[in-house]
Amino acid sequence: MDNKRDQILRAAENIIANEGLHNLSMQKLAKDAGVAAGTIYRYFTDKDELIDELRRDVLTQIADSILQGSEIGSVEQRFRCIWFNIIRLGETCTMERLNFEQYTHLPGANSEEHRQFERATFAPLHALFNEAKAEGVIVDLNDELLFALALEPAVGLCRRMRRTGLNFSMDELEVVCDLSWHAIKR
Amino acid sequence: MDNKRDQILRAAENIIANEGLHNLSMQKLAKDAGVAAGTIYRYFTDKDELIDELRRDVLTQIADSILQGSEIGSVEQRFRCIWFNIIRLGETCTMERLNFEQYTHLPGANSEEHRQFERATFAPLHALFNEAKAEGVIVDLNDELLFALALEPAVGLCRRMRRTGLNFSMDELEVVCDLSWHAIKR
DNA sequence: CGCTTATGAATGAACGTTCATTCATTCTAG
DNA sequence: CTAGAATGAATGAACGTTCATTCATAAGCG
CATH class of the missing domain: 1.10.357.10 (Tetracycline Repressor, domain 2)
Structure with a gap:
């Protein structure tokens, strides 16, 4: 199920585009991506790395x-x-x-x-x-x-x-x- | 003493330039500007208005x-x-x-x-x-x-x-x- | 085949920290 | 003395992160 990772990236992209980076919280991201907060940490070591990956993507x-x-x-x-x-x-x-x-x-x-x-x-x-x-x-x-x-x-x-x-x-x-x-x- | 207001704006500018908006906290800003946290609220109604004023400035x-x-x-x-x-x-x-x-x-x-x-x-x-x-x-x-x-x-x-x-x-x-x-x- | 056991993805409550904001108090200039 | 300026400890909300727990599925076995 690699599309979980993608769901998270797309949701993060969406939040940053609409509300700015300073409104990207992990709980909001989890909610928007339709996963639990902890799940994000299965795919990304921390918030910084998530942003790193998003940038490349x-x-x-x-x-x-x-x-x-x-x-x-x-x-x-x-x-x-x-x-x-x-x-x-x-x-x-x-x-x-x-x-x-x-x-x-x-x-x-x-x-x-x-x-x-x-x-x-x-x-x-x-x-x-x-x-x-x-x-x-x-x-x-x-x-x-x-x-x-x-x-x-x-x-x-x-x-x-x-x-x-x-x-x-x-x-x-x-x-x-x-x-x-x-x-x-x- | 209107230079207090300016001290605060300059410190905010400095923090955003060096560490980004998401690292601008009111306590850090107060410390850097050399004033108490509460003092900021004498010159700006809240953080949003402060950023508004900074933008214009x-x-x-x-x-x-x-x-x-x-x-x-x-x-x-x-x-x-x-x-x-x-x-x-x-x-x-x-x-x-x-x-x-x-x-x-x-x-x-x-x-x-x-x-x-x-x-x-x-x-x-x-x-x-x-x-x-x-x-x-x-x-x-x-x-x-x-x-x-x-x-x-x-x-x-x-x-x-x-x-x-x-x-x-x-x-x-x-x-x-x-x-x-x-x-x-x- | 059915039953038991092992796996690991997913969860979300809970943690300690940091946040923006408030306000009782102290300081200071006139 | 007084009024306004300044303080910074206190507050509760929100933050990133953790981890004990759940549960569908896979593997092992007779």
Whole structure:
């Protein structure tokens, strides 16, 4: 019965998304997950480890969603796919799932160990940037700067959509995606 | 003695910046601020209101820092000033002050009431965008999209500098600022 | 097959601690 | 002397965690 563990993780994700980390108590979590308080400790050694596992779990979900479908086409097509995947994270934001910014504020998300896990999870993105640089399609800057220039706008809009609940029109988004791409295009 | 109130806010900011919101207890806060636990309740009705006040206080600090010196020069010069002010927030990030991303995750930061306060606080930035659009210097998009395209890269780099502790060279930053500006330049 | 025994997942009451908040008391400035 | 500011011990609720107990299922055996 490994789905107990998953029930617990999903319930924890839900509570943090809706009420914040400071409202995640083990008894509430147990109640929401439909298990007894003690059961949680069969699957996680303590609250810290549970949050640790949740962090990894959520990052994997987010990365899958962002990289989905970005394996085919020209580098520009693949870039646009990722750009709109990020936007989609803001549009389809439910109250049941943690989003990227909430995730980055889980304790431990800034540890060297976790950043390494992050780098590995987003390896396909780095591969795309390297390919594009090798082809001479985009400017030769390091990946952090490229991400900041071209994808951070999408992240920012995603964040704003979630915060304000306001959506942007497809036309507007197309324009911004275009300008984002041209910002790093050689 | 209104500096008692400020002592308390500064100590709260410090604790949240260093140990996170979930480690902010009223007794620890009292000890760190150098007052008795009961004294806090002379200045704030309860913990929620204290965090409310802290949120406003920190936003004002951040806005002052970001807008500092951006009143003079051409729209491009003023834009560059703001862009590097944001970067400076990442570089001079101390452990004693809350940064922008930590601030956005204080409970209540997404309330309609607070977003209105935010808009008012950043009014000079909206004025700058409007002036630039009126002059025809930048593309005619709404402020959210302009911010996402041109300033979100700076915010992203600021965030990364704080998370990883890594700084970028002035040359690199100049290049990225330039490309950010050109992304919205007509 | 039926009966007994062993297993370990699941439980939730109970534990000691820490929490936010209160208030009778003490201090202090005018 | 007095009024308001400051105190910090006291309070009960809520916290993370533990553990004796329960119970459905599996294993062992004649």
